[in-house]
Amino acid sequence: MDMHTVVVGTSGTSAEDVVAVARGGARVELAGEAVEAVATARRVIDDLAAKPEPVYGVSTGFGALAVRHISPELRAQLQRNIVRSHAAGMGPRVEREVVRALMFLRLKTLASGHTGVRPVVVETMAALLNAGITPVVHEYGSLGCSGDLAPLSHCALALMGEGDAEGPDGEVRPAAELLAAHGIEPVELREKEGLALLNGTDGMLGMLVMACADLARLYTVADVTAALSLEALLGTDRVLAPELHAIRPHPGQAASADNMLRVLAGSGLTGHHQDDAPRVQDAYSIRCAPQVAGAGRDTLAHACLVADRELASAVDNPVVLADGRVESNGNFHGAPVAYVLDFLAVAAADLASIAERRTDRLLDKNRSHGLPPFLAGDPGVDSGLMIAQYTQAALVSELKRLAVPASVDSIPSSAMQEDHVSMGWSAARKLRTVVDNLTRVLAIELVAAARAVELREGLVPAPATRAVLAAVRRAGVEGPGGDRYLAPDLAAAEAFVRSGGLAEAVESVTGPLA
Numbered sequence: 001m002d003m004h005t006v007v008v009g010t011s012g013t014s015a016e017d018v019v020a021v022a023r024g025g026a027r028v029e030l031a032g033e034a035v036e037a038v039a040t041a042r043r044v045i046d047d048l049a050a051k052p053e054p055v056y057g058v059s060t061g062f063g064a065l066a067v068r069h070i071s072p073e074l075r076a077q078l079q080r081n082i083v084r085s086h087a088a089g090m091g092p093r094v095e096r097e098v099v100r101a102l103m104f105l106r107l108k109t110l111a112s113g114h115t116g117v118r119p120v121v122v123e124t125m126a127a128l129l130n131a132g133i134t135p136v137v138h139e140y141g142s143l144g145c146s147g148d149l150a151p152l153s154h155c156a157l158a159l160m161g162e163g164d165a166e167g168p169d170g171e172v173r174p175a176a177e178l179l180a181a182h183g184i185e186p187v188e189l190r191e192k193e194g195l196a197l198l199n200g201t202d203g204m205l206g207m208l209v210m211a212c213a214d215l216a217r218l219y220t221v222a223d224v225t226a227a228l229s230l231e232a233l234l235g236t237d238r239v240l241a242p243e244l245h246a247i248r249p250h251p252g253q254a255a256s257a258d259n260m261l262r263v264l265a266g267s268g269l270t271g272h273h274q275d276d277a278p279r280v281q282d283a284y285s286i287r288c289a290p291q292v293a294g295a296g297r298d299t300l301a302h303a304c305l306v307a308d309r310e311l312a313s314a315v316d317n318p319v320v321l322a323d324g325r326v327e328s329n330g331n332f333h334g335a336p337v338a339y340v341l342d343f344l345a346v347a348a349a350d351l352a353s354i355a356e357r358r359t360d361r362l363l364d365k366n367r368s369h370g371l372p373p374f375l376a377g378d379p380g381v382d383s384g385l386m387i388a389q390y391t392q393a394a395l396v397s398e399l400k401r402l403a404v405p406a407s408v409d410s411i412p413s414s415a416m417q418e419d420h421v422s423m424g425w426s427a428a429r430k431l432r433t434v435v436d437n438l439t440r441v442l443a444i445e446l447v448a449a450a451r452a453v454e455l456r457e458g459l460v461p462a463p464a465t466r467a468v469l470a471a472v473r474r475a476g477v478e479g480p481g482g483d484r485y486l487a488p489d490l491a492a493a494e495a496f497v498r499s500g501g502l503a504e505a506v507e508s509v510t511g512p513l514a
Helices: 015-022 032-049 072-086 096-110 119-131 149-159 175-181 193-198 202-232 242-246 251-264 289-311 335-363 386-402 424-454 463-474 487-498 501-510
Strands: 005-008 027-030 090-093 138-140 164-166 172-174
Touching: 005 015, 005 096, 015 096, 015 202, 015 289, 027 032, 027 119, 032 119, 072 149, 072 193, 096 119, 096 149, 096 193, 096 202, 119 149, 119 193, 138 149, 149 175, 149 193, 149 202, 164 175, 172 175, 202 251, 202 289, 202 335, 202 424, 202 463, 202 501, 242 251, 251 289, 251 463, 251 501, 289 335, 335 386, 335 424, 386 424, 424 463, 424 487, 463 487, 463 501, 487 501
Parallel strands: 005 027
Antiparallel strands: 090 138, 164 172
């Protein structure tokens, strides 16, 4: 199989596959075992549908309306109706990558053989992904229980040839037109299928997986910018010694300290902390950088563990078990995902906070150990990076607000049948903003630290730092000098960080960092 195809089997999927489909446009292919498992589970549902006894989701209504037994001639209408009525989202469109992740993860669960849909349903969902058809999903509508109902309903609507979707050309058109243009037949849903398409935590999980990938990169970036700030402030790297971190054995802390030490190897700036005025120790924002970033790394590791468990799960209600039983359950509750989404927002906000404190220290002539005020070319005439720090502070303040957990909230719904909900979708949506703003905060620290290192005339920075300086200048961020229109420099730095260019520049000298 070529590297651009992801095979969907019965046993879950990987984070790498989610990112490949969501962001890389990878094609999906259903394994033969998955199609067979789907068909086997469907036979169980067909048998139950033929019996007079009511079975939730097969021959009953849903939620608080589950007490009504639905006659056979109304069941197709029931499945259509649940999709149409639940497609009640509002607000801005959700990003294409989020919708593709959501659809792929729902496909993963449908292919598990635990949901009872027909093979045509999974085949049609795979066809939509491969055609680049992305249903229009809205920002608001999910309480995270029973899963991401409204977002998944908008996706199911497109499978039925209803609602709107974005084509591979980026144009939004009626889903029916897009399906016809790609030779895809709309699905006429049967017993259980509407419910199976809606009842999962796929949206919040997709956003968690992508946030984990992004934050793994940003924690490396934060170690690099912290190292550059330490160097620019003529700090000591002795606090990064591995034996110091071994006696407090948090793995993330050790990894961050090692990254910083490798970036600073061969620096002619470190260790000059006694030259201008006696300093017994560097400030916390410098000295404790590995402890703060390391705690975030360990939080990220826990979030990735939760994501991996969810990726191996089949979330639906009711489910078809291997022995043929069809059982109701509560696995659709988003609490496990919602908690770690909130944990990541807290850790990222704190990482941004400590980065802003280092930036402020670089700009303050009373604490920067010989650097010009605000790193300005001609202080007084020039303001230097003064307002860049204002922007950074505004971002950090916003991050602190976004760190307030969503998962501690719950609003009862469905006539008190769904009387405790996870708010995991909301936690995921705000985490996406957190990741974007953390990227900007670190980009500003990079701009300040790079300029400060260059202003240390007569001292030779570390080889890795020199590689960063060269790369960041090539990326369009100008060096020290008089005031100029600053927003393009900050935008170029953000793009440089976001693209992975910073890590690439450093690792060309250090080798792979954690």
